[in-house]
Amino acid sequence: MGSKESYRNELRSAIRQLGDRCLYSASKWAGELLVGIDQDQPRSSAIAGKATPSSSARPHHQQEHLHRDGSSFRRSRSRPGGDSEVFSATPSGGVSYVSTPSPVEDEIDDGADYYLLAKSYFDCKEYRRAAHVLRTQTSKKSIFLRCYALYLAGEKRKEEEMIELEGPLGRSEVCNGELTHLERELSALRRSGAIDAFCLYLYGIVLRDKGCESLACSVLVESVNSYPWNWSAWSELQGLCTTLDILRSLNLKNHWMKDFFLANAYQELKMYNEALAKYEYLLGIFRFSDYIQAQIATAKYSLRDFDEAEIIFEELLRIDPYRVDSMDIYSNLLYAKESFSSLSCLAHRVFLTDKYRPESCCIIANYYSLKGLHEKSVVYFRRALKLNRKYLSAWTLMGHEYVEMKNTPAAIDAYRRAVDINPRDYRAWYGLGQTYEMMNMPFYALYYFRRSAFLQPTDARLWIAMGQCYESVPLQMLEEAIKCYARAANCNDREGIALHQLAKLHSILGRSEQAAFYYKKDLERMEAEDRQGPNMIEALLFLARHCKAEKRIEEAEMYCTRLLDYTGPEKETAKSLLRGLKMAQSGFPSVEFEHFGP
């Protein structure tokens, strides 16, 4: 219990300190987390009246309702057996968190008045003025705010210039004009040892913008190690961890904020199960954190666990109706589930909340796309991209829209931009491949499928796409196709295309033994999933013939009998096959002649 209180205290002071330094988004994040901590004091009775009838049925979970009404998904989150205190006391694996002392506040002097003025200017977005006021101040806080204000002023100017300088050869990379100056000052500070965690954070961003990523990484690590509550620093660090190796090489102090960082990094590196485990653990402490819930839902969506993800998202929206963060993922989910009305409601809601958020535009675009209004969808994707040029998924989704509109060059351009923003985005590579395949260029498409399969080797769909290219009429490279389908079959191919194609290709190549093996496997799979269809008939027919040729009469009879359940020409074939089998069994010599040779 005490430790929860200590979390709370840590966060409370962090919010103050971050807010003081105008690091508002980090402060917002900490604030959300603060109210997300499970309230274990039974102070809840005062608000208990708000509990819905559904919760009253479970009185032993009363304390949960302090914050919001209990619902099914909350309960599913709570761990069986253990309560959250166990985890909060000692983290898993027996490692104990390092307690980090909060920075000592600067004493109040006459400089503090200037600081207050500067902060007010800053809050009014008059960054240069704020920096100017602090030009003679030497306290660490003032230095940070001055540098930060300068940085933001530079960023603002950069954005403006980017529009102004758009030449005929495209937008050239304008860089923040303050970077060189800031870098010089901050590196001097760091050398002299008079730098605090906040300035380190700023230094890290500056270095990243200048392209010195490894140095930026180490500076940010220094920053989070000395002041772990700055979530902005963590997320900048996460952005630099593009591979697992970089992540593992970081020398981070063991603080509970590190768990949030790791979970987020795992998620971005597509290690969803690891991320989920971390979040589940963190949920033990921060039981009511929206952030964690949203991240869990995102991970579940990525794991194609749509139903659970949808429940979480719905709940999030109910609690926080004006939320826009992560709602684009929710819209993707609704799109995948084809829930027209829910998607339209979501679009309406975010539109009213803030229509000029890239996420809002993306949600609206998704709705239009689902409705088949691809031109309108593209308009909104374009708007989203105007608001955030590096919005990866919007590029990819816009590519899909252009594909639907049969505007292949535009689709390829959109996918290519996604790939250039993040070369590890296998969906965009896959999209590129599909587009070229659509244009009847399977050989050219192979390159893209290869790239995407390289990034996501466990995704059966990618291998199947590659196999289809090899198998296509112009290429006819069946051996290569077989190899691809075999990979797909090993990757838990949900649609079962791979097994069927494998069987078919082997039978085309005259390898009836292998073909029979795969037909049998395909049959087993269809039986297990309780599916019917032409594939089933094809498999049965082949197996019946194969067994007959192999003189496994009983097996052949079994397959033939099963074929009799179906209507169509196959039934007749099965009948005649059966007749032949019967005769073979009864040993008429004529039959022997008839089936001379296999």
Next chain:
Amino acid sequence: MAGASKEGFSGIVNLTPHKIALCHLIQYFAPAAHSSLPIPFKSVSQHNRLGLFLFSLTRACNDFVEPSLDELITQFKAVGVGGFEYDWFVDWLIEDLTSRLSALSSPDDLYNFFEKLRGILSPAEVTNMEDEQCFLDPSSHLGVFIRCCILAFSILTFEGVCHLLSNMAAYCNSTDPMYGLPEEDAFNTDPVLQESHEYHELNRASDKYIHDFEAGSSAGESSSFHIQAGRPLYGVPDKLFLRSKWQIQGYLNEQADLLERHAGSFRFNTFEATLKHLQKMAPDMHHVKYLRYLNNLYNDDYLSALDNLHCYFDYSAGMEGIFTGSSAPPVSGIQVGRYESALLCLGIMHTRFGHSKQALEALTEAVRISQQNNDDSCLTYTLAAMCDLLSKIGICSTSGIIGSQYSLGLGTPLSTQQQLLVLLKRSLKRAESLKLTCLVAFNRLALAGFYLKHVNRPLLSFGPKASIKLRTNPTHVCKELRLSSYLLSEFGSDGLSLPNDGGTFSTAWLKNLEKLINSPTSFNGKRTNDYDTFHFTSQPNPIPGSVLQLAGASYLLRATSWELYGSAPLVRSNALIYATCFADSASSSELSLAYCKLIQHLAVFKGYKEAFIALKLAEEKFSSVSKSHIHLLKFQLLHERALHRGQLKLAQQVCDELGILASSITGVDLELKTEASIRLARTLLAANQFSQAAAVACSLFCECYKFNLHVENATILLLLAEIHKKSGNAVLGLSYALASLSFCRTFNLDLLEASTTLTIAELWLSLGRSHAKRASNLVHQTLPMILGHGGLELRARANIAFVKCHLCDPSFSVSDDAEMVLDPLRQAAEDLETLEFHEMAAEAFYLAAVVYDALGRAEEREAAAASFKNHIVALENPGSGSEDEQRNL
């Protein structure tokens, strides 16, 4: 200046300080009608030079960033006086220019400037001009430039004006030597930054950029980084301004051309850094990615080449028209994309890397897609690329490689050769109807090459079989070669021009200016190639380099065909024409081939000493080209000489080296492979290991037969005959020699035929005296050909055979006509001594000694015998070659 093309300014120019400086200069050149004081030019030629300079500056494609004010002033000084003498007028002009530029300090100044600029354009209605007044024709090149600048300024937003002003300040300050220096220092001495890996990278990249300039001369004219001399890439980026779009495009095209021609001599990293820089400055200039692809391709970086190729076509959708010559106009706003050119490029890339299977797949798909999209020109180019591939690689049968022959429109299954012919003819026809002049010439050359080496069989395998003469037809070859040269005259008459040729003259002009500035004294004395080095007064060359390259290729092919047909003088003259007239536009590899032919000629006719001197010169010239013909030639010469001298160990060593060269990882070069095997067999023969030599030759024959290399087969059969001759099995040798003879006749290999006939004569001789008459007839038959075209060795052999025939002839008496045999023998001995061919020289001297003995001329007999002994001793103690040769290996 009137009548200059206007295509350059189709897009609105981006106003930069450099352009404003140019506007100022144009004002001096053509002052406004009501200007207060006239500009006191010293002479008319000075005025004209300024005009030419301005013209060049607005068109040149020698770089993608604009020169700084400093550079502009340096160039202007050189132009203004036509040298570097002191001229108060030029100095005054520069002073005035700088002061005027720095006077532009407020937005209003800029507005006023552009207002005044309108005055220098002559009003349309003015017809009678005063003599001193120099009006600028609004439709002239400079007039269009001024109008574009005025237009660009008038549509500039206020923000744009502000940016222009701050840029102006930076531009003017760049003449101040102190500018930027302290910043630079702080940058480099910062210890924290020194730790950082990335900064090292950046610094290194910029260092390289500078180094390249310093070492620029070694890459010959391919170095075009003069302008950036000493200017770091990073650090003060806001001082660099991009040129206009078409100038950059011209720059890129020029670089692409250089890359393709001088593959291997380009510095990969330097150029990559340049390209990356350009890509950063102009992200929508997708052509840069194509250049990066080329750079990777010619530096054998497969993966990066593949990535850049795909990236380029993803962005450009093949609409930039690398192959069609001009970018296709968008059809009513709908973009369709021309991805077939991507496939064509992919096919070419795989061809270069030696992945013939993938190349064929890609090209087949390209054919399919271009047919589907009605892209005829791409189809034609694809067919040509396919022909190129089929003729280069050794594919014995395309079945199973080209997915289905039906996709190419070849109904019945055909042999590779027949397919190649069909494709070539189809491609030629299309190219002719589409008026793709260059491609027509290319196809004609390919056809000539085909006719040279392949018997033209009828395509139909059924129907009435007319009796056909299975011979190659040299007139076909000749015709195609002649027709391909029409290319040049067509360019002369039609005035056909390639896109982006506009800047070449200006670029070359400015480059020469650079050379003048960098080494003012040596400029006039030392010109490497007068051909394209035009001075201030010279005329531009109207024919684009690529056309010249093709035209030159026909001479190279002529040389090759005469080599096969057996006329040494014609080989030499054609190679000479190529090396002297087309050297500037030739690629390094083609030029080195011409040099090889010349050196080979030297070796055969003048002996090894001279050949090796020439080879050394050639090696220096082509030192940077990897895997060149020169390399192969060196081995050939070394091997040949080692065999003649009897240095078998050395010969074996060279053979091994050749084998390594032939087992290249980037695709198999069949010709090289054959060459290596033939040389191995000859080495074995020289070592008297007859059965091994025969085995090597036999297996080689089988392989060549499989891949339809019939011309090579004639040589191999002759070699087999030689093996059997030397092993004493003359009867077997005769059959091989006769087979070789029939091959020679089929392919019109006259010199080889003469050589084979000589071998037959020798074989008959070795069968006994009774066949001397027959042998004598044969030798007489060959003599005209051999004495006219044969090399030293062949001539000596013929002479010796001639003598032997006479000596065997019972009706011939030495004492009657001694000179009849002595003269040929002396001739042969002389030739063989030049070649250091000990074995045969010994034979010649032996025969001479015998003859002298019969004549009773004892003194001369002793001399001949002594020479005979010398050669025998030299043959038996060959040594292992001098140190020099060892080092050569």
